[in-house]
Amino acid sequence: MNEIGGYDIEDLEAGMSATFAKTITEADILFFAAASGDNNAVHINEEFARTTPFKGRIAHGMLSASVISAALAGHLPGPGTVYLGQNLRFKAPVRPGDTVRATVAVKELQADKSRVVLSTVCTVGDKVVIDGEAVVLATSRARRLVASAASAEPSATVSQSSAAV
Numbered sequence: 728m729n730e731i732g733g734y735d736i737e738d739l740e741a742g743m744s745a746t747f748a749k750t751i752t753e754a755d756i757l758f759f760a761a762a763s764g765d766n767n768a769v770h771i772n773e774e775f776a777r778t779t780p781f782k783g784r785i786a787h788g789m790l791s792a793s794v795i796s797a798a799l800a801g802h803l804p805g806p807g808t809v810y811l812g813q814n815l816r817f818k819a820p821v822r823p824g825d826t827v828r829a830t831v832a833v834k835e836l837q838a839d840k841s842r843v844v845l846s847t848v849c850t851v852g853d854k855v856v857i858d859g860e861a862v863v864l865a866t867s868r869a870r871r872l873v874a875s876a877a878s879a880e881p882s883a884t885v886s887q888s889s890a891a892v
Contacts, residue, residue, distance in 0.1 A: 729866060733805025736841045736865040744832035745803035749794050751786045753823050759790040785820040792857055794829040795847045799863055803831055804843060807866040811842065815859040825851045831861065841867045 729735050734743075760766050765787055768775040776784040792815050800808050821827055828850050835844040843865050849857035 728805070729807070729868065731806040731866075733807050733866055734803060735868040736804075736836065736838055736843065737868050739804060739833055739836055739843060739865065741833050741836065743803060744830060745798055746828055746830045747794060747798035747802055748826055748828040749797065750826045751791065751821055751823060755790060756784075756786050756823060759787050763787070763789070765789075781820050783822065785822055786825070788815070788817045788821075788857070791821040791827050791849060792859075794827045794849060795831065795857075795859075795861065798829040798831045798847075799845070799861060803833070803845075804863065804865040809864040810861065811864055812862040813847070813859060815847075815857055817857055819851070819854055819856045821849075821851060821856055827851060827856065834860070841865050841870065 728738070756770055760771055767787075769779055769781065769785055770776075770787055771784070773784050776782075792813075795813070796810065799810070800806065830848050830850070831845045833843060834846050837843070841864055843863050845861045845863065847857070847859045847861050848855060
């Protein structure tokens with residue numbers, strides 16, 4: 728692990744995995760609706776949601792998928808990770824009170840670009856609710872060393888004399 732608690736690209740191997748779980752609360756759904764502007768009645772109106780194929784309110788898909796971001800940024804590769812892309816397939820609804828468990832696993836390393844491809848799966852109990860794939864930019868020990876060496880090199884400066892010529 729590096730000094731900020733994450734894995735550098737040089738430390739990662741295919742097959743490494745990590746998991747993060749979060750219970751989606753009523754407050755999470757209401758705050759997400761407010762923050763995103765997604766006030767779809769299937770998320771916030773129980774009476775309406777009962778008339779849908781879901782037979783009750785469901786959490787926003789992107790709220791549920793955000794647990795993947797927590798697994799990536801908090802665990803693997805960890806702090807310093809930058810999202811480059813994510814595809815998602817929503818398989819089943821997440822309801823208020825459900826605990827979403829996101830598991831991310833390293834599939835491919837592109838070390839020259841510090842990129843990592845990871846499988847991403849969210850489950851509620853034994854049921855897969857979301858699956859997909861993420862591409863992230865990982866931190867790099869080698870790049871930090873190069874940057875540190877470059878900043879430590881003395882720079883040439885030119886000064887002019889204030890004396891009149």
